[in-house]
Amino acid sequence: MTWKWESQREQYGRALVELGKERSDIVVLDADLSSSTRTADFASAFPERFFNCGIAEQNMIDTAAGLAASGKTVFASTFAVFGTGRCYDQIRQSVAYPKLNIKIVASHAGITVGGDGASHQIIEDIALMRVLPNMAVIVPVDSNETYKVIKTVAKTETPVYVRIGRADVPTVTDKDTPFEMNKAKVMRDGMDVTLIGCGIMVSKCLEAAEELAKHGIDARVINLHTIKPLDEKTIVKAARETGGVVTAEEHSVMMGMGSAVAMCLVENFHVPMKRVGIPDVFGESGACNELMEKYGLTMENIVEAAHDVLKRKK
Amino acid sequence: MEIYDGEFIAELEAVAKRVRSHSITMIYRAGSGHPGGSLSGVDVMVALYFHIMKHDPNRPDWPERDRFVLSKGHAAPSLYAVLSEAKYFPEKELETLRKLGSRLQGHPCMRKTPGVEMSTGSLGHGLAAGNGMALAAKLDRKLYRIYVLCGDGEMDVGETWEAAMLASHYKLDNITMYLDRNKLQLDGPTEKIMSLEPLADKWKAFGWHVIEINGHSMKEIIQATNEARGVKGRPTVIICHTIKGKGVSYMEGSLHFHGKAPTDEEYKQAMKELGTADQ
Ligand SMILES: Cc1ncc(C[n+]2csc(CCOP(=O)(O)OP(=O)(O)O)c2C)c(N)n1
Numbered sequence: 344m345t346w347k348w349e350s351q352r353e354q355y356g357r358a359l360v361e362l363g364k365e366r367s368d369i370v371v372l373d374a375d376l377s378s379s380t381r382t383a384d385f386a387s388a389f390p391e392r393f394f395n396c397g398i399a400e401q402n403m404i405d406t407a408a409g410l411a412a413s414g415k416t417v418f419a420s421t422f423a424v425f426g427t428g429r430c431y432d433q434i435r436q437s438v439a440y441p442k443l444n445i446k447i448v449a450s451h452a453g454i455t456v457g458g459d460g461a462s463h464q465i466i467e468d469i470a471l472m473r474v475l476p477n478m479a480v481i482v483p484v485d486s487n488e489t490y491k492v493i494k495t496v497a498k499t500e501t502p503v504y505v506r507i508g509r510a511d512v513p514t515v516t517d518k519d520t521p522f523e524m525n526k527a528k529v530m531r532d533g534m535d536v537t538l539i540g541c542g543i544m545v546s547k548c549l550e551a552a553e554e555l556a557k558h559g560i561d562a563r564v565i566n567l568h569t570i571k572p573l574d575e576k577t578i579v580k581a582a583r584e585t586g587g588v589v590t591a592e593e594h595s596v597m598m599g600m601g602s603a604v605a606m607c608l609v610e611n612f613h614v615p616m617k618r619v620g621i622p623d624v625f626g627e628s629g630a631c632n633e634l635m636e637k638y639g640l641t642m643e644n645i646v647e648a649a650h651d652v653l654k655r656k657k
Numbered sequence: 658m659e660i661y662d663g664e665f666i667a668e669l670e671a672v673a674k675r676v677r678s679h680s681i682t683m684i685y686r687a688g689s690g691h692p693g694g695s696l697s698g699v700d701v702m703v704a705l706y707f708h709i710m711k712h713d714p715n716r717p718d719w720p721e722r723d724r725f726v727l728s729k730g731h732a733a734p735s736l737y738a739v740l741s742e743a744k745y746f747p748e749k750e751l752e753t754l755r756k757l758g759s760r761l762q763g764h765p766c767m768r769k770t771p772g773v774e775m776s777t778g779s780l781g782h783g784l785a786a787g788n789g790m791a792l793a794a795k796l797d798r799k800l801y802r803i804y805v806l807c808g809d810g811e812m813d814v815g816e817t818w819e820a821a822m823l824a825s826h827y828k829l830d831n832i833t834m835y836l837d838r839n840k841l842q843l844d845g846p847t848e849k850i851m852s853l854e855p856l857a858d859k860w861k862a863f864g865w866h867v868i869e870i871n872g873h874s875m876k877e878i879i880q881a882t883n884e885a886r887g888v889k890g891r892p893t894v895i896i897c898h899t900i901k902g903k904g905v906s907y908m909e910g911s912l913h914f915h916g917k918a919p920t921d922e923e924y925k926q927a928m929k930e931l932g933t934a935d936q
Contacts (some may be wrong), residue, residue: 375810375843375850383844395844397813397851398780429779458689458755460763462730462778629757637757 344550346513349486352450355507356381358493359418363389369497370410372396372419374403379509380420380450400430404447408437411444416497419445423452423506424465427472434502439475444500447472448493451509453593454626454634455543461625470598472504473571479503480571481524482541482600485514488568491522499524506542508593510631513546515566527574529581533563536649536656537581537588541567541600544591544619544640551645562649570600575607582614587652589617591645593635596620615655617648669875672742673703677904678931679738679751685924687755690763691731693901693914697839697872698732698806701897702739704878705804714744717771723801724790726775728783729808729837730764731916737761737770745772781814783807784834788824791832802886803832810842813851818863824892825864833885834894837872839901843915860894872897905930 362369363385375398377383386393396403400421407417420426426449427434438445449468456464473480481496481503483489489507496503515530530545531552540548545566552562563585565577582588588608590601601618608614621638635641676699684690702725706712710723727736734754741748746760753759760769764778775786787805794801811817824832836856844850853859857867866888870877878897885893901915902908905927908919919927 373844375813377844379843395850398810398842399813399815399851401815402813425779458687458763460755460766460778462762462764462766462776627757628755628759628761628763633757 344553346515346546348511349514350511351483351486351489351507352379352381354486354490355448355450355493356384358490359385360388362494362497363392366416366497368414368416370394370415370417372403372407372417374398374400374421374425376421379422380448382418382420400425401433404430404433405437407445408433408441408443412441415444417445418448420448420450422463423449423468424463427468427504428465431471435475438502439477442477442501446496446503446505448505448507450507452506453508453542454621454638454640455508455510455593455631457510457631457634458628460628464626466595466621466626467597468506469570469592469594469600473603474598477502478571479569480506481569482506484542484545484566484568485512485516487514487516487518488522492568495522495524508543512543515546515549525569525572525574527577528566528568529563529577530566531562531564533561534585535561536652537563537565537585538591538645538649539565539567539578539581539588539604540591541570542593544593547640547642547645548591550642551649554642554646555649560649560653567600567604570603573603573607575611578604578607579611582608582612587615587656589619589645589648589652591619591640593640594620595623597623615652617652619644619648666875669703669707672707673699674904674931676703676735676738676742678928678933679741680734681905681919681924681927681931682933683734683738683751683754684918686752688918689755690734690918691916692905692908692919693841693911694729694808694837694839695732695735696903696905696908697899697901698729698835698837699735699903700873700875701806701835701837701878702735704875704882706739706743708879709882710804711801714772717745721799721801724774724787724803726783726787726790726803726805727765727777728805728811729780730777733761733763733765736765736773740770740772743772780808780811781816784817785820785823787832787834788820788827788829791824791829792827794831795829805832805834807834807836808842809836809838809840809847809853812836812847812853812856813842821860821863821865828890829892830889832892833882834892835872836894836896837899838896839899841901841910841912841915845912857896864891866891866893867896868893869896869898872899873903
């Protein structure tokens with residue numbers, strides 16, 4: 344399959360500027376990475392509502408809390424590694440616990456950060472954010488969806504973590520389909536096995552489905568953009584109808600999206616399952632595609648997992 | 658320490674020039690990295706590894722060695738170039754920067770690269786880690802010293818000031834911090850993004866001995882470090898006034914080259930100015 348590759352960050356910047364025009368309660372914070380996260384676009388359009396906090400992520404999150412407690416809708420951005428782990432206590436105490444209107448939109452998540460290496464490749468942010476009560480977790484699948492997610496979460500009044508990447512990603516949705524928060528999106532129907540992906544891995548699931556089709560296997564593909572709250576209904580329905588599930592995420596297999604799905608299925612409808620994701624190790628420097636291969640994030644990995652699940656199906 | 662005769666300083670400067678050339682070549686070959694911040698701290702690192710520190714490339718884990726922590730980890734290329742010039746590993750290996758399987762990660766990894774004392778890259782950790790080493794030296798009654806290089810952007814980080822307090826509270830006179838005062842961070846000039854001045858007064862208020870120098874002068878770096886060794890009962894910060902991108906005309910003072918590799922044309926120009934390191 345050939346994809347058009349587009350930037351999620353660009354759409355984040357565009358959506359923010361539109362929001363700034365539409366609403367005066369929108370304020371944006373960054374931590375010396377505005378040129379990378381693209382909050383710089385908002386900063387130049389609305390300098391009086393943009394605050395660069397410097398390289399001080401903890402400071403940024405508590406400042407966001409004060410602004411939100413005073414009626415503002417706050418978008419706070421930096422790289423995902425610094426916007427979650429670096430300021431975890433601030434998020435826990437001052438964002439999630441008081442349930443404040445803060446959207447943490449973090450870029451450069453996952454291993455596709457590439458050359459910067461393990462220090463910058465956060466593979467545990469979904470895990471960190473999804474264990475926090477009151478925190479929603481969304482992984483937009485592509486550039487179109489990023490734009491819609493930003494416009495949608497701006498209408499909510501509670502904490503949301505939005506995870507986007509550094510690299511351009513395959514465009515798998517169109518501009519017009521509305522984005523439904525909390526509702527997993529079935530991208531392809533199928534009755535033999537279900538492939539559930541998030542982020543860049545949805546495109547790999549679609550490729551895997553094509554490959555499986557060549558062998559007469561009819562795979563359902565689901566874009567699980569909202570990892571919390573989890574759309575259990577769609578997941579259980581897919582498990583019941585297809586009898587086997589593979590998850591695929593650019594994240595550690597420890598406590599990420601796949602684990603969320605596994606927990607849901609163990610309690611609701613037990614089927615053979617396999618999680619494709621980064622094993623319990625740190626990443627390293629390298630080119631995106633090399634890293635995806637080395638750390639088990641390819642279409643082939645998904646196909647193999649699907650075969651394994653099919654074998655275990657009764 | 659030796660007298661600062663012209664020849665000896667010229668030797669250090671020649672190493673620094675090669676290190677600059679290596680750094681730019683590595684970033685160019687990798688296609689990504691941070692040239693600006695790599696170039697501004699080169700002279701401090703060269704003075705440390707080629708004159709000030711006692712260390713042994715054949716025994717990177719020699720217990721008595723002085724320790725260097727690169728807190729501004731994005732300057733990794735210049736640290737690797739210095740370590741290779743100091744014979745910690747072959748020059749050829751510099752080509753592998755940021756490549757899959759390389760010992761030379763985009764940001765320093767102490768488990769992969771011989772000579773790297775602390776894994777860094779997330780800013781603002783290095784001074785506190787250096788303090789830990791300094792405390793260990795005191796506990797073990799060892800005479801080795803700790804040298805930390807921080808960026809001025811790292812002065813935004815709260816932990817820097819937590820560490821500043823700890824070092825003076827525990828009277829860590831065996832740690833010296835070099836502050837790479839190139840006046841630029843990622844998004845712009847420090848005074849525009851998060852103003853730091855009066856910076857020297859801040860460090861004084863935290864109980865540190867403060868020295869200000871031209872951070873590109875080998876002589877001043879060595880003199881200031883000698884002064885720091887003589888200070889008892891408190892840590893020393895050497896504020897090094899530097900130029901981001903120092904040594905490559907179009908990178909000097911440039912925000913663009915904070916985190917961008919040079920193009921083919923730009924690379925050629927840089928090599929014209931620095932000379933290729935392997936000549
Ligand atoms: C905690 C953290 N936040 C953000 C970054 C991203 N980042 C990398 S370099 C940099 C600017 C550093 O500025 P400075 O310390 O002045 O370094 P220099 O200008 O000497 O390169 C930033 C924000 C990071 N590496 N770590």
